[in-house]
Amino acid sequence: MNILIVGASGLVGGNIYHHLKAVSEFNIYGTYNSFEVPNLIRFNSSINYKSYPKIILETAWDVIIHTGALTNVDFCEENIADSEYYTVESTINLVKLSKVHHSKLIYISTDYIFDGKDGPYREDAQVNPLSIYGKHKLISENIVSQLNDYLILRITNVYGDELRNKNFLSRITQDLLLGNEKSVSGATDQFASPINALDIAKAIFNLIIDDKKGVYHLASTDYLSRVQFLQIIKKYFNLLKIESYKTSDLKQKAERPLRGGLNAEKFLTEYSDFHFTNIDDYILKLLKAHDAKL
Incomplete structure (x- = not known):
């Protein structure tokens, strides 16, 4: 093929x-x-x-x-x-x-x-x-x-893992693993399914x-706001400082779907043995890999 x-x-x-x-x-x-x-x-x-x-x-x-x-x-x-x-x-x-x-x-x-x-x-x-x-x-x-x-x-x-390390979660956790304090803001009213x-x-x-x-x-078990996303990261890294905002405060050029996200019931019904990982799983994997290098 x-x-x-x-x-x-x-x-x-x-x-x-x-x-x-x-x-x-x-x-x-x-x-x-x-x-x-x-x-x-x-x-x-x-x-x-x-x-x-x-x-x-x-x-x-x-x-x-x-x-x-x-x-x-x-x-x-x-x-x-x-x-x-x-x-x-x-x-x-x-x-x-x-x-x-x-x-x-x-x-x-x-x-x-x-x-x-x-x-x-x-x-x-x-x-x-x-x-x-x-x-x-x-x-x-x-x-x-x-x-x-x-x-x-x-x-x-x-x-997830990426050659350029551009995605938010990978980038910010790598900085935190290096001991760098980070201050990040997130919307309280934008919901999605990472x-x-x-x-x-x-x-x-x-x-x-x-x-x-x-x-x-396709969607994992997490359904949360941008701030809740950051709060999961903060469970593992006290160096992370979180600031919250409403989407309307940013006056962005493009309007965002606030209660977005996806329901993967169809896929999971057809593939009942499939396991979607979540944000905690990914961070724990990064921590394990980091500890192994020390």
């Missing part, structure tokens, strides 16, 4: 890439755009489809996993053309590639397609994106859903093996 992971230099794509390589005998190929990573193919999926590299165009892909997008929500709000280019255009092109090779296309989406009034959301909940980012992700979902063979996986607040990127990779492996189709929500 030939699998292409678009955006394998990022948090989600990187975890999928390394996990599938570790647990399967599939032929796994990954791409990067701006952040170069050894063994990955340089590739901008938003360019004209006919200009794709030969290896991308001509390999008979069984599965294409599209993890790439422009995820800076406030930037997208003020740069609509850029958001459309990196999120919608890339999806249009990868749908074309999927049709050529009759590939399954797995698209990574978000809870930002909902308005945040009634989360955590099930797969069949009414969509109503508030931001340009959310609107472009929903447009992309609709494009993908025209294929005969597709998976749309919605996730939110992803954390998930470890490695769990996403494990779930995708199961879905590929079982040839699943349609829409799935």
Whole structure:
């Protein structure tokens, strides 16, 4: 089986890439755009489809996993053309590639397609994106859903091991492990369902093996506000100082879904033995690894 992971230099794509390589005998190929990573193919999926590299165009892909997008929500709000280019255009092109090779296309989406009034959301909940980012992700979902063979996986607040260490939880815990005092603020009125990127990779492996189709929500056991997220970290690190705020105080460019998050009941019903880890699990793993180095 030939699998292409678009955006394998990022948090989600990187975890999928390394996990599938570790647990399967599939032929796994990954791409990067701006952040170069050894063994990955340089590739901008938003360019004209006919200009794709030969290896991308001509390999008979069984599965294409599209993890790439422009995820800076406030930037997208003020740069609509850029958001459309990196999120919608890339999806249009990868749908074309999927049709050529009759590939399954797995698209990574978000809870930002909902308005945040009634989360955590099930797969069949009414969509109503508030931001340009959310609107472009929903447009992309609709494009993908025209294929005969597709998976749309919605996730939110992803954390985990990452080459660039960009995600909030990994970055802040690494600083705290070094003994650096941190003062961090969080919203009391933004709720979501954080998930470890490695769990996403494990779930995708199961879905590929079982040839699943349609829409799935992936979420862990944690459902909490941004401040509650920080309070979990503080249980392990007294050096963390927490300040709270209301989302409206920030006057951000893009409106956020306040009661967002996702309900993974559908996935867990089909995979009753699957175990989603949580924030505590991840921090304890980091502490154990840190102690082992001492």
